[in-house]
Amino acid sequence: MKLVSASVKRPVGVIMIVLAIVALGVVSVRNLAVDLFPEIELPVAVIATSYTDAAPEDVENLISRPIESAVSTVEGMDTIQSQSQPGSSLVVMMFKNGTDLDQAMLDVREKIDQVKDFLPDQAGDPNILRFSPDSLPVMYVGVTGKDAEALTEIANDQIVPFFERQGGVASVTVEGAVQREIQLELDPGKIKQYGVTSQEILQALNSTNSSTSVGTVDKGNQDLQLRVTGEFNSLDEINDTIITTQAGATIHVEDIAEVKDTFKDQTSKAFVNGENSIVLSMMKQTDANTVEVANNIRASFEELQGELGEEVQLDILIDTSEFIELSVDSVVQNIMIGGAIAIFILLLFLKSIRATLVIGLSIPIALIATFAMMYFSGQTLNVLTLGGLALGVGMMVDSSIVILEHIYSYRKNGHSLKGSAIKGATELAPAVIASTTTTLVVFLPMVFVDGIASDLFTPLGLAVSFSLIASLIVAITLVPMLSSKLLSKAMEEQGGRYWFDRFLNWLQDVYSKGLKKVLKWRKTTVAIVILAIIGSLALVPLIGAEFIPASDQGQAQITVETEPGTAITYTESIVQEVNKVLGDYGEVIETSYVTIGETAKNEATYTLQMVSANEREKSTTEIIQEMDNVLQDIAGAEIAAIALDGGFSMGDPIQIVLNGPEHEVLRELAEEVVAEISAVDGVFNPSSTASGGIPQMAISVDEEKAALYGLSEQQITSQIQVQFTGQTATRYRENGQELEVRLVYPEDKRSSISDLESMQVHTMTGATIPLEEVATFEEVQGPASLLRENQQPQMNVTSAIVDRDLAGIVTDIETKLDSMSFPEGYSYAVGGQAEDMRESFGQLALALIFSIFLVYAVMAVQFENFLYPFIIMFAMPTAVIGVIIGLFVMDISLNIPGFIGIIMLAGIVVNNSIILVDYINILRRRGMERKQALMEAGRSRLRPILMTTLTTVLAMIPLGLAIGEGAEIQQPLAVTIIFGLSFSTLFTLFFVPVVYTLLDDLSAKMTGRNKKKRA
Known part of the structure; x- marks a missing residue:
C-alpha cells in the first residue's frame, strides 16, 4: 500500500500530522460538554391547564375532552393521554418516532388557539411544554431560617432573581411558598343592610380600577394622547371605591368589607430535614451543560449567603x-486501568520497551483523535461515550499488534528495518482493514433503530467507531514508521523474560497437539460445539431480561397518601411520624425534603439523597426495602418507599393500562389487578390511580323553584362560588x-354544611332567600382523578420491582391477568419499561441480523470469495456460549447495553478468524499443503491472537466488575464482550480450522478439484 510506504519514507511528515492531531x-476535550447520558429525544408534549377548585368530572368534560379533540388530528400523533384532577388538567401527547417535533408543537399550539376561547372563563391558559429528560431540574436548594411568609418574600425578591442570572x-x-393577595372580606350583615350583591361589588371595582386612552388633542405642533388613569395606587383607594346600591344610594367598599393585605390559604408546604422551608428547583437552559450550570450555581452560593445574612x-x-462527575471520573479511571493492563500485556509478549512503545502510542493518539471527532460530531462526554472508549482501549491496539508481529517476522528473517516495515505492514494491511471494517459495519443498522435504543447506542457506537478508525490509521502509518526506527534491537531474547517465551512455546505445542486431534475427529468436534451451544441456550430462562440496569445514585422517594379529602394539617401530622422513622437512618441519609399538598392536600412526597455508595454498606434498594417495612406500621395513611434508578429514570418498571367505557368499572378492575399482582414474586409496592373517592356535596338546583324567584342555575352557582371559594x-x-x-366571606360563614344550607341567595328584586329553598343536598363520593387514553376512559396500575428480572415478572403478571375475567369491552396492556424493553429488543434484534449480513458482505468483498467468509462466520455462534455463561455467572439480566454488546461481538469475534483464515490462504498460495498450512498458521497466529484477545478482554475487566459510580449501565456490555470474545477465541483456534477443512472438502467435491491438492 502506498500509504504504508509513504509513512515509512517520510517520518517527519507523519510526526507533524500526529502532533497536529494531538493539539486538536x-x-x-476541553470544550466537550460533560453529562451523565447522551441527549435523549422523547417525542412527548404536555398541555397543562388549571381550573381552580373544579371537580375532576368538570375538569374532564370542560377542559380535557375539548383539548383532546382539538389536538387528536395533529400529524404524527400516536397516543393521547389525559389526567383530570381537582383544579387541573394534564394532557400528554406521544408522537410517533421520526415525527418533526418542532412542526408538531407549532400544530398543537395552533389547535389550542382555536379551542381555548371555548374553555370556561375560570380556566387558566393552556401551558404547552415539550418534555425531555434534560428538562428535569439540575439542582434542588432548600431555604430555611424563617416562616413561610418571610422566606417567600426573600425567595421572590432576592434568591430567584440572583440564581436566574447565573450562567446556564x-x-x-419555588415550592412551599405562600402567595400574597388582597382580600376583601365581606360583611354579610352590611351587604344585606345596603342591599348590595357581590356582582355589583365586582362591577364597581373593575370599572374603577382601569385606565384607557380616549383620544388626542392638539398642542401647538404636537398631538397629546388623552389617557384616563384610574388604577388603584394604594389600599386606601380600594377602600374608597364607590358602589351604587339598587336604591340609588352610594357607599364605599370599606362600609361593607374589610380590606386585608394577606396571603392565600397555603395549599402546599415544604420541610427540609424536618424544618419549615422553601425548596428551589433549578432548570438549565436547553443548550447548557449540567455540570457547568451546577458549578456556576455552587460558585455563587457564598456571595448570595453573604447578602442574606x-x-x-x-x-x-x-x-x-x-x-455525573463521579460516574465520569470512574469511567476515566477504568480507561486508565484498562490502558495500563493492555500495556502490561504488550510488554509481557513483546519483551521490549521499544516495541511496547510503538504499539502503546496508538492508545493515547487514538483517544485524543477520538475526542476531536466527537467534538465536531456534536457528542458529549458521558458514561456511554466514555464507556465506549473504555471498551475500545483494548481493541485499539489489535491492528497495531498484528502489523508489528508481521513486521518482526520479516525482521527475524534478515530483512532491513525499512524493508521489514514496508513489506510486513503492506502484506497484512488488507486483513487489518477488513477486520476493523467488520467491527465498524455493525453500527450501520442503528440508522434503522428508533427511540431510546438509538439514542443510547448511536453515541456509544460513534465513540467506538472513531477510536477504531483512529487506531487503524495509526496501525498502518505510525506503527510501520516507528518500527523502521526503533526495532533494530526490539524483541530480542532477554533472560529476565525468557520464562514467558518458554510458556508460549509450551502453549504452542499444546495447541498444535490439540489442533491435530480436532482435525482428526472433525465430526466429534462439531457435535461437541453444537451440544455446548444447546446447553448454554438452556440457561437463558435463568438469566431473564430487563430494560436498563439501575444505577445506585442514592436517591429515593417516599409517598404518603391519606384519605382523600383530608385536611393538609392531618397529612402534616403523618409526615411528622415519618420524620421520626427517617431519624433512625441519619447515618445513610444525607438530605431529605418533603412537599405536602403539591398535587393534593392528602398527599406528601419525600425526596431522599443517601450518602455516596462507598460510604454505606447497603445499596439504596436494600435500605429502602427495610425502611418501607418500618413505615407500614404508621397508621392513617398509605405509605410507599421506592429507590429511584439514578439519572436514567424512564417511568415505572411495571405499568398495566386498563381501558374500557366506564370509569367506575375500571376502578373496580384496578383494585382487583393490584390484589392479583401483589402475589407475584418481585412485585414491590403496587398501586393504582383508582384511589379512594373524594367526599363531595352534590348540590341540585330546582330550576322550577329558582325561576319563581327570577333566578337561573348559573346565577345561583355564581353566588355559591363567591361565598365558598371567593372570586x-x-x-x-x-x-x-x-x-x-x-x-x-368570613371563615365562619363558609366552613360547615349548615353555612351552605343557610346561605342567603340574592334574587333579582333585591330580596334574599336561603339556598335550601331552591336546592337539595346529597353527600357523595367523587373520583380523585380521571384518566383517559385516546379519548377513552383509562386506569393505570403501577409497581416497582425487586430481586427479579423485569421480563420474568411481566410474564407472571400476564399469566395472572389472563386468568382474570374482564367484562366485555374492557382490556389491559402492559406498558412502562416492559413495553419499552420489548420494542427496543425487537429493533435491536433486526439490527443484529443486518449487522451479521454486513459483516459477511465486507469479508466477501475482502476475500473476493463466498466460502472463506462463511467459514469465518462460524466464530459467531460460539460467542453465544460465552455471552450466556457470562451473564449467568455474573448474575446479570440481558438488557439494552448487553444486547448492544452482542451486536458489537458480531463484528469483533470474526477478527481472529479473519487473521487465521487469511494467513492459511497466504501459506497455501505459497504452495504449502492444506493440513500443513492449517498447523503452521495456527501456531504462528496463536501469539497475535492471544495478544489481541487478552488486551481487549483484560482492558474491559474494570468495567465488567462495575468499579465506581454509575458503572452499572456499562457492566452488561463489558461482560458480554469479555465472555463472548474469550469463548469465541477458544473455539476459533480449534473449531474454525475444522469447519475450514469440512467446507473445503465440500467445495472440492462440488467443483471437482484434485483431492491430492487438498491433502
Missing part, C-alpha cells in the same frame, strides 16, 4: 452533577408586583 484533540440557568421554581440558610438538597375581582399593582384582589 486536547483543545476539543433557565428558570427557578445568618438568619437564612441555603442548603443544596439534590445536585445531579455530583453523580377575583380585579388586580392591584405594587412595586412591579401584580396581586389579585379577591372577594371572600
Whole structure:
C-alpha cells in the first residue's frame, strides 16, 4: 500500500500530522460538554391547564375532552393521554418516532388557539411544554431560617432573581411558598343592610380600577394622547371605591368589607430535614451543560449567603452533577486501568520497551483523535461515550499488534528495518482493514433503530467507531514508521523474560497437539460445539431480561397518601411520624425534603439523597426495602418507599393500562389487578390511580323553584362560588408586583354544611332567600382523578420491582391477568419499561441480523470469495456460549447495553478468524499443503491472537466488575464482550480450522478439484 510506504519514507511528515492531531484533540476535550447520558429525544408534549377548585368530572368534560379533540388530528400523533384532577388538567401527547417535533408543537399550539376561547372563563391558559429528560431540574436548594411568609418574600425578591442570572440557568421554581393577595372580606350583615350583591361589588371595582386612552388633542405642533388613569395606587383607594346600591344610594367598599393585605390559604408546604422551608428547583437552559450550570450555581452560593445574612440558610438538597462527575471520573479511571493492563500485556509478549512503545502510542493518539471527532460530531462526554472508549482501549491496539508481529517476522528473517516495515505492514494491511471494517459495519443498522435504543447506542457506537478508525490509521502509518526506527534491537531474547517465551512455546505445542486431534475427529468436534451451544441456550430462562440496569445514585422517594379529602394539617401530622422513622437512618441519609399538598392536600412526597455508595454498606434498594417495612406500621395513611434508578429514570418498571367505557368499572378492575399482582414474586409496592373517592356535596338546583324567584342555575352557582371559594375581582399593582384582589366571606360563614344550607341567595328584586329553598343536598363520593387514553376512559396500575428480572415478572403478571375475567369491552396492556424493553429488543434484534449480513458482505468483498467468509462466520455462534455463561455467572439480566454488546461481538469475534483464515490462504498460495498450512498458521497466529484477545478482554475487566459510580449501565456490555470474545477465541483456534477443512472438502467435491491438492 502506498500509504504504508509513504509513512515509512517520510517520518517527519507523519510526526507533524500526529502532533497536529494531538493539539486538536486536547483543545476539543476541553470544550466537550460533560453529562451523565447522551441527549435523549422523547417525542412527548404536555398541555397543562388549571381550573381552580373544579371537580375532576368538570375538569374532564370542560377542559380535557375539548383539548383532546382539538389536538387528536395533529400529524404524527400516536397516543393521547389525559389526567383530570381537582383544579387541573394534564394532557400528554406521544408522537410517533421520526415525527418533526418542532412542526408538531407549532400544530398543537395552533389547535389550542382555536379551542381555548371555548374553555370556561375560570380556566387558566393552556401551558404547552415539550418534555425531555434534560428538562428535569439540575439542582434542588432548600431555604430555611424563617416562616413561610418571610422566606417567600426573600425567595421572590432576592434568591430567584440572583440564581436566574447565573450562567446556564433557565428558570427557578419555588415550592412551599405562600402567595400574597388582597382580600376583601365581606360583611354579610352590611351587604344585606345596603342591599348590595357581590356582582355589583365586582362591577364597581373593575370599572374603577382601569385606565384607557380616549383620544388626542392638539398642542401647538404636537398631538397629546388623552389617557384616563384610574388604577388603584394604594389600599386606601380600594377602600374608597364607590358602589351604587339598587336604591340609588352610594357607599364605599370599606362600609361593607374589610380590606386585608394577606396571603392565600397555603395549599402546599415544604420541610427540609424536618424544618419549615422553601425548596428551589433549578432548570438549565436547553443548550447548557449540567455540570457547568451546577458549578456556576455552587460558585455563587457564598456571595448570595453573604447578602442574606445568618438568619437564612441555603442548603443544596439534590445536585445531579455530583453523580455525573463521579460516574465520569470512574469511567476515566477504568480507561486508565484498562490502558495500563493492555500495556502490561504488550510488554509481557513483546519483551521490549521499544516495541511496547510503538504499539502503546496508538492508545493515547487514538483517544485524543477520538475526542476531536466527537467534538465536531456534536457528542458529549458521558458514561456511554466514555464507556465506549473504555471498551475500545483494548481493541485499539489489535491492528497495531498484528502489523508489528508481521513486521518482526520479516525482521527475524534478515530483512532491513525499512524493508521489514514496508513489506510486513503492506502484506497484512488488507486483513487489518477488513477486520476493523467488520467491527465498524455493525453500527450501520442503528440508522434503522428508533427511540431510546438509538439514542443510547448511536453515541456509544460513534465513540467506538472513531477510536477504531483512529487506531487503524495509526496501525498502518505510525506503527510501520516507528518500527523502521526503533526495532533494530526490539524483541530480542532477554533472560529476565525468557520464562514467558518458554510458556508460549509450551502453549504452542499444546495447541498444535490439540489442533491435530480436532482435525482428526472433525465430526466429534462439531457435535461437541453444537451440544455446548444447546446447553448454554438452556440457561437463558435463568438469566431473564430487563430494560436498563439501575444505577445506585442514592436517591429515593417516599409517598404518603391519606384519605382523600383530608385536611393538609392531618397529612402534616403523618409526615411528622415519618420524620421520626427517617431519624433512625441519619447515618445513610444525607438530605431529605418533603412537599405536602403539591398535587393534593392528602398527599406528601419525600425526596431522599443517601450518602455516596462507598460510604454505606447497603445499596439504596436494600435500605429502602427495610425502611418501607418500618413505615407500614404508621397508621392513617398509605405509605410507599421506592429507590429511584439514578439519572436514567424512564417511568415505572411495571405499568398495566386498563381501558374500557366506564370509569367506575375500571376502578373496580384496578383494585382487583393490584390484589392479583401483589402475589407475584418481585412485585414491590403496587398501586393504582383508582384511589379512594373524594367526599363531595352534590348540590341540585330546582330550576322550577329558582325561576319563581327570577333566578337561573348559573346565577345561583355564581353566588355559591363567591361565598365558598371567593372570586377575583380585579388586580392591584405594587412595586412591579401584580396581586389579585379577591372577594371572600368570613371563615365562619363558609366552613360547615349548615353555612351552605343557610346561605342567603340574592334574587333579582333585591330580596334574599336561603339556598335550601331552591336546592337539595346529597353527600357523595367523587373520583380523585380521571384518566383517559385516546379519548377513552383509562386506569393505570403501577409497581416497582425487586430481586427479579423485569421480563420474568411481566410474564407472571400476564399469566395472572389472563386468568382474570374482564367484562366485555374492557382490556389491559402492559406498558412502562416492559413495553419499552420489548420494542427496543425487537429493533435491536433486526439490527443484529443486518449487522451479521454486513459483516459477511465486507469479508466477501475482502476475500473476493463466498466460502472463506462463511467459514469465518462460524466464530459467531460460539460467542453465544460465552455471552450466556457470562451473564449467568455474573448474575446479570440481558438488557439494552448487553444486547448492544452482542451486536458489537458480531463484528469483533470474526477478527481472529479473519487473521487465521487469511494467513492459511497466504501459506497455501505459497504452495504449502492444506493440513500443513492449517498447523503452521495456527501456531504462528496463536501469539497475535492471544495478544489481541487478552488486551481487549483484560482492558474491559474494570468495567465488567462495575468499579465506581454509575458503572452499572456499562457492566452488561463489558461482560458480554469479555465472555463472548474469550469463548469465541477458544473455539476459533480449534473449531474454525475444522469447519475450514469440512467446507473445503465440500467445495472440492462440488467443483471437482484434485483431492491430492487438498491433502
